[in-house]
Amino acid sequence: MKFELLKTSNAYAARAGLIQTDHGPVETPVFMPVGTRGTVKALTNEELISASASIILGNTYHLYLRPGMDVIREGGGLHKFMNWHRPILTDSGGYQVFSLAHMRKIEGDVTTFRSHIDGSLHTLSPEKSMEIQRMLGSDIVMVFDECTPYPCDYATAKESLTRTHRWERLSREAFDATDPLWGHTQALFAIVQGSVYEDLRMESAAYLTNLDFDGYAIGGLAVGEPKAIMYELTGKVCQQLPAEKPRYLMGVGKPEDIIHSIARGVDMMDCVLPTRNARNGTLYTRRGKINIKRAEFSKDFSPLDPECPCPACQNHSKAYLHHLYKTGEITGLRLNSLHNITFFLQLVREARQSIQEGRFSKFYENFCQTYPMEEDHSAKNAASRERRRKS
């Protein structure tokens, strides 16, 4: 993998770059659709390509459980299995083990867990995560880390960071000790952790930079902390990371989060939001999100967004999308998903173009003025967590 920094904004830290992989280029900033189990939900590869998706995500935890590594091995790796021949990034499986699996027990560097599907017993470790990602054959492999929840007290965050750093070093060693299996090269990205504590974040960025990875992710944000903290830490960590390596903010996010993160120097992002929300009827437009199930759309025969090139906007009315949603038609979930993915990809592509053309400030300020920011629910969420804790 090669990364070329093409242009940096003057007033902001926003950057335009180019990642080269054996499966083709990825222009950054980039939004990566999530293909958890070998497909971006409700979409085909052809549709992703028509929406100009240049890289997608696969989830190690899910793919390890289903179809399982024997199928991936016999199928020739994940690219071939799912017939997607552009770049793939896979996560390490750590996040899902700690958020999805039933039961988990850490002994040394090995985490034992039960599958959320059938309760079967499995283990994951830095070495095993590398082994699985070698088998999947992703172009970008993520180190195995521990993602701290929010809130997380300082002592816990510090202890977790020590473990995460050991796991990242072990991931690096296991990755270096093995070869790619499918004839194309794989890159390894580190993950900066440290919860909401700036000193831990700085320590993490410094430690990982020293180990010299192909790219650096920021993990453990967008997990419920106030937006201001997320934006601030993202900016500070980006400043601390080497300019010549791509930076990936994991699990982000809403359109406004994406643009604010780009302004702070982030190159790559991923989120299930566009596809998950599509299946809930939430559709994104330049004037914010709407819920297509609302009665006001039942006789609205105008397109969702006449300028959007997706089939939902080009071929259909809001009234039709409303009808498909209300009747539970799969066709509606498809059209909604394709619209949202098109919107996210196009928004980031426009941000990139503005950086390249030296007018990101104007793009950013215009976006901030015209796109309705959602309320930051973190305080409300924290209060309800507290109520639950007390009761």
Add this chain to the structure above:
Amino acid sequence: MKFELLKTSNAYAARAGLIQTDHGPVETPVFMPVGTRGTVKALTNEELISASASIILGNTYHLYLRPGMDVIREGGGLHKFMNWHRPILTDSGGYQVFSLAHMRKIEGDVTTFRSHIDGSLHTLSPEKSMEIQRMLGSDIVMVFDECTPYPCDYATAKESLTRTHRWERLSREAFDATDPLWGHTQALFAIVQGSVYEDLRMESAAYLTNLDFDGYAIGGLAVGEPKAIMYELTGKVCQQLPAEKPRYLMGVGKPEDIIHSIARGVDMMDCVLPTRNARNGTLYTRRGKINIKRAEFSKDFSPLDPECPCPACQNHSKAYLHHLYKTGEITGLRLNSLHNITFFLQLVREARQSIQEGRFSKFYENFCQTYPMEEDHSAKNAASRERRRKS
């Protein structure tokens, strides 16, 4: 609507024809995918066109309830509402009122029923069905009839036939008394009923031929009667119908039913089977149907049918389709649906081509030898009905 009979098989009653509508041509024999609620389930119009679907069905009962006639009116009719600009045939709503609705009461020629969705009270009648189908703007309108269940004793079948004939005449009169609403012409098809009784079927065909419709459907078959009866009555009714009008066998069926019906002189067929079965993982091939969820396919990396032009076969393996099915991915339901629709459309297209080229006998006999016929479950079903009745 114009119908041109182009060629008839020598040894069999199979015919190749051409229906001309204001929304374009329909080459017959034709299989019509079912788009119950304004979409063929899990598919887009572009996909239907790429699979060479020339006409689709809409269900009056479902569309009347959702999105409702006010939406269809303001949306400019069904073609415009769903952005499908090839021909549409709509049923009369009668079948669903008698099979789906909660509660139904016939008073005179008006049937009162409760919506299966929300229990709301509605009425349907020959006049109202015509009014709805005028509003939908289907290219082919079906008369309002009563579909007898199987089994049905002779007296009941005869009484029902009298009512059905009155309703069909009233449909004809209401249709003739109204004009199309959307600037294109609409045709009206009659429906031959009479249960499994040959004399009633002949009487029905004669009565309806006398009223001079644009086409003739055969209803009330494929409702559980033995296959032999269905095939025999289909053939006899076809012989009785005017050669210069298209013949439509409603709700048929499995691939073997389709080909046997074509051999007996049927021009048009529709069935939810390809899309419904796709969503159950049942996929059709030239060597019969398979269930993709079976474990034997988990590591079968060959395509479902290498000669099938659909994306599931051209881009993916059985192992991938198996994985998508097992994980409940919408993408799997899509690929399966598109494959089955492609299979049904192509099978009928090949039958048509063989008729046109004067080699239908060979095609038919080859099909009968190579396609594994499914067991006729009608006897088993009858026995279990009898058990339920007695208990």
